[in-house]
Amino acid sequence: xxxxxxxxxxxxxxxxxxxxxxxxxxxxxxxxxxxxxxxxxxxxxxxxxxxxxxxxxxxxxxxxxxxxxxxxxxxxxxxxxxxxxxxxxxxxxxxxxxxxxxxxxxxxxxxxxxxxxxxxxxxxxxxxxxxxxxxxxxxxxxxxxxxxxxxxxxxxxxxxxxxxxxxxxxxxxxxxxxxxxxxxxxxxxxxxxxxxxxxxxxxxxxxxxxxxxxxxxxxxxxxxxxxxxxxxxxxxxxxxxxxxxxxxxxxxxxxxxxxxxxxxxxxxxxxxxxxxxxxxxxxxxxxxxxxxxxxxxxxxxxxxxxxxxxxxxxxxxxxxxxxxxxxxxxxxxxxxxxxxxxxxxxxxxxxxxxxxxxxxxxxxxxxxxxxxxxxxxxxxxxxxxxxxxxxxxxxxxxxxxxxxxxxxxxxxxxxxxxxxxxxxxxxxxxxxxxxxxxxxxxxxxxxxxxxxxxxxxxxxxxxxxxxxxxxxxxxxxxxxxxxxxxxxxxxxxxxxxxxxxxxxxxxxxxxxxxxxxxxxxxxxxxxxxxx
Numbered sequence: 001x002x003x004x005x006x007x008x009x010x011x012x013x014x015x016x017x018x019x020x021x022x023x024x025x026x027x028x029x030x031x032x033x034x035x036x037x038x039x040x041x042x043x044x045x046x047x048x049x050x051x052x053x054x055x056x057x058x059x060x061x062x063x064x065x066x067x068x069x070x071x072x073x074x075x076x077x078x079x080x081x082x083x084x085x086x087x088x089x090x091x092x093x094x095x096x097x098x099x100x101x102x103x104x105x106x107x108x109x110x111x112x113x114x115x116x117x118x119x120x121x122x123x124x125x126x127x128x129x130x131x132x133x134x135x136x137x138x139x140x141x142x143x144x145x146x147x148x149x150x151x152x153x154x155x156x157x158x159x160x161x162x163x164x165x166x167x168x169x170x171x172x173x174x175x176x177x178x179x180x181x182x183x184x185x186x187x188x189x190x191x192x193x194x195x196x197x198x199x200x201x202x203x204x205x206x207x208x209x210x211x212x213x214x215x216x217x218x219x220x221x222x223x224x225x226x227x228x229x230x231x232x233x234x235x236x237x238x239x240x241x242x243x244x245x246x247x248x249x250x251x252x253x254x255x256x257x258x259x260x261x262x263x264x265x266x267x268x269x270x271x272x273x274x275x276x277x278x279x280x281x282x283x284x285x286x287x288x289x290x291x292x293x294x295x296x297x298x299x300x301x302x303x304x305x306x307x308x309x310x311x312x313x314x315x316x317x318x319x320x321x322x323x324x325x326x327x328x329x330x331x332x333x334x335x336x337x338x339x340x341x342x343x344x345x346x347x348x349x350x351x352x353x354x355x356x357x358x359x360x361x362x363x364x365x366x367x368x369x370x371x372x373x374x375x376x377x378x379x380x381x382x383x384x385x386x387x388x389x390x391x392x393x394x395x396x397x398x399x400x401x402x403x404x405x406x407x408x409x410x411x412x413x414x415x416x417x418x419x420x421x422x423x424x425x426x427x428x429x430x431x432x433x434x435x436x437x438x439x440x441x442x443x444x445x446x447x448x449x450x451x452x453x454x455x456x457x458x459x460x461x462x463x464x465x466x467x468x469x470x471x472x473x474x475x476x477x478x479x480x481x482x483x484x485x486x487x488x489x490x491x492x493x494x495x496x497x498x499x500x501x502x503x504x505x506x507x508x509x510x511x512x513x514x515x516x517x518x519x520x521x522x523x524x525x526x527x528x529x530x531x
Contacts, residue, residue, distance in 0.1 A: 011036070011044060014377035019044035021405040024398065026051065027290070029077040031351070031394060033114040035408040042115030046409040048349060050081055052397040054291040054328040056319060056346050060336055060369070061353020066390040067332055070351055071296050072097055072414040074330075075252055079123045083290050084250040086241050088271060088298040092258035095426055096417030098125035110390070110413045121415050124245035125252045127430050130270055131230035132442070134259030135426050137435050139236040139270075140442070143179035144169070146231065146273055153311050154227075154269040155218040162308060164211045168192065171201060177448035181232045184448035186219050191452050196459070227266055233443045238277045240435060242293055256426075268302040272315065275329065279318050282325040292326035300331040301338035316342045335365045336372050344372065348397040354387035376406035383408050 011019055015036040027050040034044035061067050068091075075085045075097060087094055100120035101107065111118040129136025143151065148169045152162035172179050172188050179185050191197040193212040201207050222228070243251045257267050275295060282292070297303070304312070319329055323346075331339055331347065335355065339347070350373070357363045370380045374395060384393060387408070394409045420426075430436060 011041060015041070015044070018377075018405040018407050021398070022047050022407065024049050026399055027081065029053075029074060029081075030116070030412060031073070032392075032409040032411040035391065035410055040113050040410045042113065045115070046394055046407050048396040049399045050083075050290045051287065051399065052349065052401070053078070053083070053294055054288070054323050054326055055348040055397050055401075056323065056328055057330040057349030057351070057396075058336060058339065058344070058347045059296075059330055059332045059351045059353075060334060060338075061392065062334060062356045064389065065353035065387070066392070066411065067353055068093065069390060069414055069418060070353070070392065070411060071298075071330075071332065072416065072418070073412055074294075075296070076123055076414055076416055078291075078294050079250040079252050081290060082244055082248050082250050084242050084244060084293045085252045086255070086274070086293065086295045087252060088255045088257055088267070088296065090257050090261055090267075090298050092256065093418075093420050094254055095125070095127065095256070095421045096419045097252055097254065097414075098122050098429065099417040099421050099425070101413075101415050101417050107413050110410075114410050114412050116412045118413055119415060123252050123416060124247075124249055125254055125429065126240070126243075126433055126435065127426060128236075128253060128255045130255070130257065130260055130267060131227075131232075132440070133226070133229065134256050135423070136254075136256040136430055137433060138439050138442070139255065139274075140230060140232045140234065140439075141270070141273055141277075142233060142235050143181060143185050143231050144172070145235060145277065149308075149310055149314055150269050150273055150276070153307060154266055155215070155222060156265070156306070157215065157218060159308055159310075161211055161214055162310065164207055165215060167201060167205055167207060168215075170204070172448060177451060180445070180447040181449075182219055182223055182228050186216060187449040187452045189216055189219075225263060227263065229442070230266070230270065233445065234439055234441075236439060238274050239281060241274075241278070241295075264299060264302040268299055271297055272303060272318075275322065275327075276314070276318055278327060279322045279325065282322075282327065284324050285326045286324055288326050291328045294328040294330065296330045296332060298332045300333040304338065304340055304343075312340055312342070316340070316346075319343055319346050335369055337365055337368045348401075348403070350393075350395050352384065352393045354389075354391070355384045357385055373406050374403050378406060378408060380406070 011034075015034065018036070019034055019041075022045060024047060028047040029050065031046045031048060033040050033042045034046055035041075036044075059067050059070055071087060072094065075087055078085050087097075089095060099122045103120060107118060110116070127136045128139045130138075131140055132138035148162065148166040152165050155165075157165060168185070168188055169179070171177075171192065177184070177188055179188065189207075189212050192201055192207050193209050198206075241251075241253045245251055255267075255271075260267055275297070278293070278295075285292070303315070307315075322329065330349070331343070333339060336344055336352075352369065352373075355362070355366050355369060357366050366381060366384060369384065373380060373393070378393070380393065387393070390411050390413075392409055392411060393406060394404075395406045396404050398404050
């Protein structure tokens with residue numbers, strides 16, 4: 001708002017102080033109305049200043065308390081203010097943001113309670129899918145750009161194995177062996193423990209056969225789960241997330257994940273790759289009037305569970321520094337304790353939905369959540385266990401960067417569809433996108449696998465040629481020493497002698513086996529394609 005908001009005169013005491021803490025002068029997103037003493041006060045508006053949305057945030061709460069609708073509410077208003085948004089759609093119900101909401105008694109009731117002038121409207125959206133799995137424009141990454149730390153996380157490698165994988169990446173980079181997909185990585189690992197390749201890493205630490213075996217098995221298991229398609233080309237340009245529509249509204253990028261929700265570690269790690277890729281590409285801009293992008297990181301606990309120190313350090317650094325590049329990150333999870341303290345300390349905007357205290361562990365999590373809030377006139381343990389669906393305890397950063405008072409809030413209703421769009425409408429939106437032609441078709445160009453295979457064949461051919469020359473030389477010497485007597489059957493020709501030799505037979509069998517493997521891969525659907 002351009003005019004300074006004033007707290008309602010009907011409020012007094014702590015409630016008036018809370019309301020005053022949200023009376024901002026500049027543009028702000030409307031979250032809802034203040035809850036105080038069992039009543040909702042529609043004139044006491046709880047808001048978040050648009051410029052501070054690059055200061056990161058947390059949306060937390062038990063299952064079914066309304067976290068997804070909160071994301072939708074914030075994303076709609078960001079889009080309306082010209083800010084692009086990225087959302088991960090874990091359950092398949094966020095696609096409705098592209099369509100106008102359905103009017104009804106519950107929507108009108110909620111709008112009346114919080115003083116909202118509700119109107120149905122959809123927002124400009126692009127839909128993506130990991131590696132073309134499920135609906136959406138395919139999002140792929142090359143193994144090289146994904147990097148050893150993120151890949152170690154998704155392959156569930158330990159610290160020693162992660163360091164070895166880093167050594168493998170280093171070697172591939174130094175030798176110009178492009179790691180585009182998983183077969184490239186597998187080929188490099190196999191080469192480095194072969195008789196030919198073992199010496200390559202001796203000067204920088206070496207790679208044990210046991211560790212290489214663990215990595216190869218992890219890659220194979222990963223591929224068998226259907227994850228191979230997520231790595232390859234054309235690699236997705238995360239700059240596509242920064243677009244605005246022709247009418248000036250920010251494009252909402254929705255990553256459709258229901259088809260891979262049984263691979264939580266994969267999609268949470270892929271989300272981190274997207275964020276890291278943005279971090280590497282964007283220039284420093286400092287504080288802006290509004291963010292360049294707000295990135296919602298759903299199911300955040302899956303990202304941090306079992307993470308190595310190197311992985312956590314990378315996340316912390318990315319979150320700390322990406323703010324100055326104009327990107328805000330909201331982590332979405334069940335309790336604040338799911339997020340490491342170093343990361344949690346960077347999250348200045350907080351929307352905490354209800355928490356449950358059914359078990360001792362739940363009670364412990366509740367107390368920990370309460371301690372992360374500023375001092376408050378509320379009994380937060382009581383409030384957090386008593387919130388209804390679509391209600392939350394909120395504190396954000398003011399325009400001056402100071403925390404606002406803690407406010408129990410009844411949230412506004414989203415104006416877009418609170419549920420999935422029809423499958424046909426989703427497919428039409430995907431295929432009709434100008435990005436579809438750019439990313440839909442996978443490409444398999446020459447990379448590490450092809451280069452190493454070519455070298456192997458060249459070495460085998462050279463060995464075959466040398467063996468043939470040696471056999472020919474031997475045959476000539478024998479023929480010179482013992483000329484054939486009259487009447488004896490004619491000796492086989494030189495070519496027949498070479499072809500019939502044991503060395504030739506052995507080498508030919510080796511090459512035949514290699515070709516047989518490639519044919520088998522083609523038959524079973526894993527043939528490499530060429531441009």
